Amino acid sequence: MDSHQSRRQFLQAGLALPAVGIVSSDRLEPVFQENPSAPKVVYRTLGKTGLKVTGVGYGIGFVPVTDVVARAVDMGINYYDTSRDYGESEKIFSGVIKGKRDKIIIATKSGRTKKAQILEDLDTSLKVLGTDHVDILHLHGRDNPAQVPDESIEALEIGKKSGKARFIGFSCHDVNNMVPFILKTGKFDVIQTTYGFPIGGRYREQAIARLHEAGIGVIAMKVVVALSGFNLKTVENPPARPNGDGPLAGIKWVLQNPAISTTVPNMRTIPQLEMNFRAMSERYTPADEKLLTLLNEQIRPDYCRMCYECKGVCPKGLPVADMLRFLSYNDFYGDYHRAIVSFRDLAREVRDVRCSDCESCAIQCPNGVHIQDRLIRAQQLLA
Template sequence: MKKIRLGRTDLEVSRIGMGGIPLQRPSEENAVKLIKFALDQGINLIDTSRHYGTSEERIGKALKGRRDEVILITRQSLMDGMTAKKNLQQSLATLQTDYIDVWEFHNVGKEKYENLLKPGSAFDVAKQAQKEGKIKHIGITSHCFETMKKAIISENFDVVLFPFNFVNNEAADSLIPLAKKLDIGFTSMKPFAGGRLQNASLVMKYLMQFDDVIPVPGFEKIEEIEEVVKIVEGNYKLSTEEMHQIDLMKKDLGKKFCQWCGYCMPSCPQDIYIPGVINLKVSYNLWPQGDFVANYQKEVNKAKKCIECRICESKCPYSLETVNLLKKGIGFFDSIAQL
């Protein structure tokens, strides 16, 4: 598979990566086979997180004897230095490796970003770990456009991860060119818009138009890898008809769905994890279903105490009817919990 340079890291990475969330869903044996199959197809970038359940553990087992073939990205979400240091040590142990190629700060919003750069924070831990050789490069992920723009401009980070697909395409006009100008690696999360886009050919062909962007789709089956690799290694020029199909799908889906940007938080007086509850159906299709109810029960209980103040709706950049979407999320959860 064709490889490209991941910004100033100078790492040569495959044209697409492999996301770690769906690796929790198959059996461990099948997940390990899936990872090894991806490596055999030339995919050498694997992207995961300390917070993706069994993902790190399964990746670690799959990479035995093949660690030098892989550019490994993992991350953690807590900004205080002590917890971050503990998470890094756990990631190294679970992944069964002496170093991580890119260690990222996960899902950083406005408030978290400010805390991240304070003395003694997780960022200081990352810089020290870099000196010690435990990590090679530092990255950041966010769903918030303004936070990501600020992070890129700061040049504190070697690699960024941001939502990007032909529906969530806000990054195309400014973030991607800015990252390229500053020689910062740009990886794209949610290439299939969190499962809302189903046509792999259109999804991947669109993303391949951006030479410096590395999508990291999640795979659950070998057939999915085969399909995407075939598209990436083929002719991915979009025809007039395909561009028309994309336009129709964009109009049909529109912007009226929660995109996890987090602008609605943390102002909620009930401390509801609003994006998480709204997107419960999406999460159900991505994460292991066995522990789904137990993992989300606490957040749903808080959502049921919503006082409908609608502060969240006033902050939503997509003008969503957040209260109604919360009710739909709760309804979906209750229907699953009863099974």
């Protein structure tokens, strides 16, 4: 593919190319390089949508740091993920992208399930974002087919038909559980799922490959969270950090998989942004593997991989993997607000259980997470 082809295809997707070195194609073959040693924007195709997305996108999160988002847009990162469920996220983001809408791809999500609610969320998102369409409309956090009733799919299709959403999909943590449903339904253009070196990487590869083969664009989330060396639980006595390159290595690991179109790490500082940006054009190395292996061991007892391979069932009905994830929002993202909002969405009878009342836990983690200790901490912190 030459640069003219690349530009034409990109413009066909309704976007303009940024003025930086560009690498394109699923195989990461260079198109042109102004400076071979400089980090470059790399595009991948988002499944059958045909959208050319940068391998490193941006998870806007609850409270985006506007200077960092603006710099990312200027650097050419073109994929931005937000949600109606992230408080002021869309509103703050809208202030950054004024006059730049044609340079970026926006994905947003609705956490609701009824047709009218989802369509209401879509209209609100458009109003708040200051745009007449989003590129992708997701249902937010669906890990069970029962969470995707027919009327929610109908809402997505209405949104798509009206032109308010160009493409549709949903986000999930347990893609293995959802793949048969996704393929049988045949309605979704994209799926966003957890995928990363410690986070269920090997558990999810087959499922992701099946989606890719079906032409469904796959977006990886929660790619770097556990790899920054940040663990609030041990902040008084932080573990030795071999260096700060964990997130870079983590994104490079994910981008080795050609079935992944883009990633959506949250970035809060310019150095974080610049480091993540490099992951698009740097190769994954044995040193990266060594670093990730070391970091993976450091976080082993505390970080739930979201693999859903827990052995046993809680007799008191706790959704263990979900609760561990909520605690991770605090301990690994440093986002207490998100942790407590998620925890308080649980049913009252679940929130009232105290794991400290059990002599031992009925559930074992094959990855070595200390489940009972972690849940006691979650209940002390969030209940």
